[in-house]
Each structure stands twice: as structure tokens, then as C-alpha cells.
Amino acid sequence: MAMHQFPLLVQWSSEPEIYHGFLSVMDRELEICIEMPGTGAGRTGSTLTKAGPRNASKNILSSRIGCISGSEELKEILSGQETQLQQKMEEAKDMASFLVELVDTLEVTMSNRSAKGDKERPLRYWTHVMEQLDALGWDRVTLVDQDLSRVQIELCDASQRKHLITARFPPAYPTMPLSIAPLEIPVCEDDQLAAQHGLNMGGLSSKQGIGLEDVIRQAEGQLEIFREFWDVMQDFDERTWVIDPEKPTRADKVRRCALGNHCSIQVTVQPLSPRSMPDTRLFGPTASIEPMRTKLYQNAGLWDVKKLPRENLEVLLELESGFPSPISTNKDDINVGCGICYSFRFEGQIPDQLCSHVKCQQPFHRACLYEWLRSVPTTRQSFHTLFGACPYCGETITTSAPKT
Amino acid sequence: MSSAVHRRMLKEYMAIQKNAATRPHLELLEPIQEDDLLHWQAILLGTADSAYEGGRFKLDIVIPTSYPIQSPTIRFVTKICHPNVHFKTGEICLDILKSEWTPAWTLESVCVAISSLLTNPEPSSPLNCDAANLLRCGDTAGYNSLVKMYTALYATGDCDEE
Numbered sequence: 001m002a003m004h005q006f007p008l009l010v011q012w013s014s015e016p017e018i019y020h021g022f023l024s025v026m027d028r029e030l031e032i033c034i035e036m037p038g039t040g041a042g043r044t045g046s047t048l049t050k051a052g053p054r055n056a057s058k059n060i061l062s063s064r065i066g067c068i069s070g071s072e073e074l075k076e077i078l079s080g081q082e083t084q085l086q087q088k089m090e091e092a093k094d095m096a097s098f099l100v101e102l103v104d105t106l107e108v109t110m111s112n113r114s115a116k117g118d119k120e121r122p123l124r125y126w127t128h129v130m131e132q133l134d135a136l137g138w139d140r141v142t143l144v145d146q147d148l149s150r151v152q153i154e155l156c157d158a159s160q161r162k163h164l165i166t167a168r169f170p171p172a173y174p175t176m177p178l179s180i181a182p183l184e185i186p187v188c189e190d191d192q193l194a195a196q197h198g199l200n201m202g203g204l205s206s207k208q209g210i211g212l213e214d215v216i217r218q219a220e221g222q223l224e225i226f227r228e229f230w231d232v233m234q235d236f237d238e239r240t241w242v243i244d245p246e247k248p249t250r251a252d253k254v255r256r257c258a259l260g261n262h263c264s265i266q267v268t269v270q271p272l273s274p275r276s277m278p279d280t281r282l283f284g285p286t287a288s289i290e291p292m293r294t295k296l297y298q299n300a301g302l303w304d305v306k307k308l309p310r311e312n313l314e315v316l317l318e319l320e321s322g323f324p325s326p327i328s329t330n331k332d333d334i335n336v337g338c339g340i341c342y343s344f345r346f347e348g349q350i351p352d353q354l355c356s357h358v359k360c361q362q363p364f365h366r367a368c369l370y371e372w373l374r375s376v377p378t379t380r381q382s383f384h385t386l387f388g389a390c391p392y393c394g395e396t397i398t399t400s401a402p403k404t
Numbered sequence: 405m406s407s408a409v410h411r412r413m414l415k416e417y418m419a420i421q422k423n424a425a426t427r428p429h430l431e432l433l434e435p436i437q438e439d440d441l442l443h444w445q446a447i448l449l450g451t452a453d454s455a456y457e458g459g460r461f462k463l464d465i466v467i468p469t470s471y472p473i474q475s476p477t478i479r480f481v482t483k484i485c486h487p488n489v490h491f492k493t494g495e496i497c498l499d500i501l502k503s504e505w506t507p508a509w510t511l512e513s514v515c516v517a518i519s520s521l522l523t524n525p526e527p528s529s530p531l532n533c534d535a536a537n538l539l540r541c542g543d544t545a546g547y548n549s550l551v552k553m554y555t556a557l558y559a560t561g562d563c564d565e566e
Contacts, residue, residue: 337415339508341408341411341412341472342416343411343412343415346408368507371473372473375473375474391506391508392506
């Protein structure tokens with residue numbers, strides 16, 4: 001028996017012939033146990049119980065030339081190829097020549113796997129990553145990938161808002177630095193002011209040698225800078241009906257708040273001085289928003305930076321009962337759907353075309369109204385503007401082609 | 405647009421189910437199959453004290469994919485004697501289904517309009533000349549007995565018999 005090709009296999013007994021040891025494939029040692037029926041004794045039954053590897057559960061392969069069992073690792077690599085190997089084993093003239101074929105198969109399978117990027121990471125990687133996470137505290141980790149390459153960490157700012165930050169460990173960590181996805185923060189146009197706040201807009205630095213804990217501390221510093229901004233935005237989100245954006249992110253500094261009667265105000269807050277007077281824009285039927293615009297200008301002197309912008313706007317606009325809010329009003333009363341498609345949000349648009357007749361004020365999406373007016377023979381067109389009848393009250397209504 | 409029509413039909417469907425109790429002359433208004441919101445059926449009840457009393461009239465409603473820019477196509481399945489309904493095809497002559505259609509109408513309001521058309525015929529734009537001529541001559545008694553006869557003949561049994 002030419003088993004000497006496999007130096008890591010040791011003969012355990014000769015009757016029956018049992019070999020136990022390792023197959024060396026691609027720098028890995030796979031535990032294996034081979035039993036061949038004795039020549040004259042006619043014993044074909046398995047006696048692997050004495051010699052089998054500790055974690056071997058069953059024979060992986062068996063035929064007239066013998067049977068093979070192995071560790072879970074070996075089984076896992078060979079899974080899916082058993083039938084093919086079984087056939088090869090039936091055809092093989094002895095165990096040694098079959099083992100050569102088995103090693104070939106293992107080599108092919110394992111090199112395919114590493115090509116798919118499922119590369120084993122070195123021990124050094126695991127110890128360093130674990131060290132970093134231990135130092136940070138596992139209670140702050142909300143999500144980890146199976147190979148720890150991506151870790152999501154939850155940060156909490158002073159106002160108890162949760163922020164998520166994602167760190168990625170490259171396979172060559174710690175030789176290569178870890179990378180951090182930028183925090184979701186608003187974009188500041190005023191570079192000078194940003195510089196004053198020591199804000200590095202390029203994101204968080206993660207040079208080699210800087211640990212996860214330091215990066216997180218840096219991120220917490222950034223969160224503190226914008227804490228007041230988020231306080232202001234959260235106040236808008238909780239105390240008004242925000243009709244746009246639909247799902248505001250931490251980076252959004254614009255809110256369009258419903259005022260009722262088909263009117264709304266769009267507020268653009270400055271991230272670094274959130275309590276100063278924001279840029280505002282009023283939407284709605286001209287007859288309703290004109291007096292509001294006048295009030296905004298006349299009362300501008302009443303703006304008080306100690307108050308929240310929402311409270312200030314309520315004073316300036318002379319809203320006695322404040323903004324309509326989820327506490328005081330029903331969503332359907334505020335989000336009046338388009339009179340044509342009946343939806344509020346359609347392809348990202350909200351119904352902002354209103355019938356100008358005071359008693360009608362039916363809102364429409366620009367795209368819906370345009371399509372309707374185009375289909376009516378009595379509609380007139382002048383350049384890009386269509387003049388037609390409101391589908392509800394019949395008064396003249398105009399619209400232009402929606403941007404494509 | 406086809407997703408828009410489905411969303412609108414779904415909203416109409418929910419509103420119709422909510423208002424079911426408020427329409428005495430509309431026995432039924434629902435999609436024929438639950439997974440096809442573009443093909444509906446309705447059953448109108450003849451108004452009491454009218455010649456259509458006791459009749460149940462089935463309507464077949466087809467929603468075009470361009471709805472509500474275009475009007476639904478509605479026809480009577482049950483044979484009915486009415487100046488504005490074609491006796492053989494069930495076609496309805498009603499301005500809001502043709503030139504006067506706007507997206508402000510809904511399936512429900514259109515069915516109510518058809519129901520009120522039964523008691524308020526427009527003999528000046530007839531699809532059924534015999535019925536219209538009786539009205540134009542002022543022979544209300546003759547007209548009413550004709551309508552009663554056809555209602556008893558076709559609309560008092562099971563609607564599905566065509």
C-alpha cells in the first residue's frame with residue numbers, strides 16, 4: 001500500500017488497516033480517517049469507533065476499498081460533491097490512488113472558494129478587531145457582519161437621539177486603517193463658520209494606529225456641534241405636520257410644514273446657527289399666503305433666539321393655536337390628496353397646484369393636472385402654459401408642463 | 405399611469421365600502437373579481453313610485469387604464485326601456501360619460517347619476533326612439549306602462565339572465 005505519499009497519515013492498526021491523520025491541502029490540514037477491510041479476515045464492518053476523529057459523525061464515503069470519515073471541516077468542503085467522489089472511489093484501483101484524486105478535488109474546491117473572497121483572515125485581524133470592540137463596549141454595537149468586517153455602532157447624543165455609524169475593517173487590518181462611513185450630518189455652506197467650529201467636512205479621520213474608540217469620540221464631538229440643530233428639527237418633526245421630505249434624515253435641513261387651508265411654509269434651517277431666523281418660503285393660494293407673507297415681514301423684529309424657530313414662526317405668523325400638528329389634527333385633513341389620482345405623494349411629488357377659486361382650492365399634482373388639461377379639447381395653450389377648466393368647479397385653472 | 409389608476413381605484417373601493425349605507429338606490433357596486441380593479445359591476449334599484457319600481461338593473465363597468473383622465477365605459481346588462489339607453493346593447497347616453505366627464509366624478513357618483521337618469525330621462529338625445537317619442541308626444545301614461553312592462557319582463561327576476 002503506497003500510503004507514503006501522505007506523510008501525515010499514520011497507520012493505527014493493520015487488521016483491519018486503519019490510517020488516521022491529516023491531508024495537507026493549500027496550507028491547511030484536514031483531519032481524516034481511513035479504514036480498509038483486512039485482506040484475509042473478511043471483515044467488512046466498520047470499527048471506526050476506536051480510531052475515528054473526535055468530531056467525526058459518519059462515514060463521508062465508503063466502498064469496497066474502504067471507508068473514509070473526517071472532521072466537520074472536511075465534510076463541509078466536500079458537501080455537494082459526494083456522488084461524484086463516490087463514483088471515483090468505486091472506480092479507483094486502491095485507496096492510495098483515490099486519495100490522490102480526493103486531494104485534487106479538495107484543491108479545486110478550496111481555490112474556488114478563496115477566489116470568491118471568502119478568504120480566511122489571519123488571527124492577528126481577529127484579535128485586533130476584538131480588542132477594539134472590547135474597548136468600545138459591546139453594548140454599543142448594534143450590528144456585526146459574520147466576519148466582523150462591518151460593525152454598526154450606536155451613538156447617543158446629549159438629547160438622547162440615536163445615531164448609527166458604520167466602521168469597516170479591511171482584511172489587512174491593523175496594517176491598513178479601518179474606514180468609517182461619514183456621519184449623517186447637514187451640509188454647511190458657510191465654510192468659514194464650519195472651520196471655526198473645527199469641523200472637518202471631509203469626514204472622520206482614521207489614520208493607521210487610531211483606534212475605533214478615538215474615532216467614536218471624534219464622531220461624538222461632531223454630534224455635539226449639531227445637537228442644537230437636531231433639537232430644532234426634531235421640534236418641527238414632532239410639533240408640525242411635515243409634508244416634505246417624507247422621511248427626513250439627519251442631514252435634511254429643510255422642512256415643509258403644513259399651515260392648513262392648503263398652505264404650507266418651507267423652512268431652511270442653518271445647521272450651525274439653528275435658532276437664527278431661517279429662510280422661509282410660503283406655498284399655497286396667493287389670496288391666503290399674501291397676508292401671511294406681510295405678517296412675516298412686519299413681525300420679523302419679534303424673532304427671539306431664545307425660543308425655538310417653530311415657536312418664533314407661530315408668533316410671526318400670528319398662529320393663535322400654533323401649527324397644525326399630529327397632536328391637534330388628523331393627517332388626512334392636512335394631506336389633501338390630488339383631485340385626479342387621489343394620492344398625496346405621486347412619484348415623489350405632492351399636489352401643489354391649487355384651483356385659485358376661493359371656494360374650491362382643490363389641489364392637484366402638476367403631472368396629473370397637465371395630463372387632464374391636455375386631454376380636454378377646450379384647453380388653450382400659450383407657450384408652456386395650459387389654460388383650462390378646473391375639473392371640480394369649472395373655473396379657469398392654469399398649469400405648465402411638469403419637469404421631466 | 406397604470407399604477408396610478410390602481411391606486412385611485414383602491415381608494416374609491418375603500419370609500420364605496422365606507423359609504424355603503426348612504427345609497428338607497430345602489431344595491432351593489434364592486435369589482436367582479438377581487439384582483440381586478442378595472443372591471444366592476446353594479447346593481448341599481450328602481451325608485452319607488454316610478455315605473456322602474458321593483459326592478460333590479462345590472463351595470464357592467466370597464467375602467468380604462470387612462471382613468472380618471474378618461475371616463476369609465478358603462479352599459480346596462482339588464483334590458484331596460486329608457487329613452488337614453490340602447491335597448492339591445494345597453495349603451496347609455498349621458499353627457500358625464502362622454503363630453504362632460506371630469507376626474508371629479510367617481511364610480512359611485514356616476515352610478516348615482518345613472519340612477520337619477522332613470523327618473524329624469526332626456527328625450528332630446530334618444531338611443532331608444534320608441535320610448536323617447538312617447539315622451540315627446542306627451543303620452544306619459546303610455547310611456548309608464550311600457551316601462552313597467554319591460555321592467556316586469558326583464559328586471560324583476562335574477563339580474564344575471566340577459
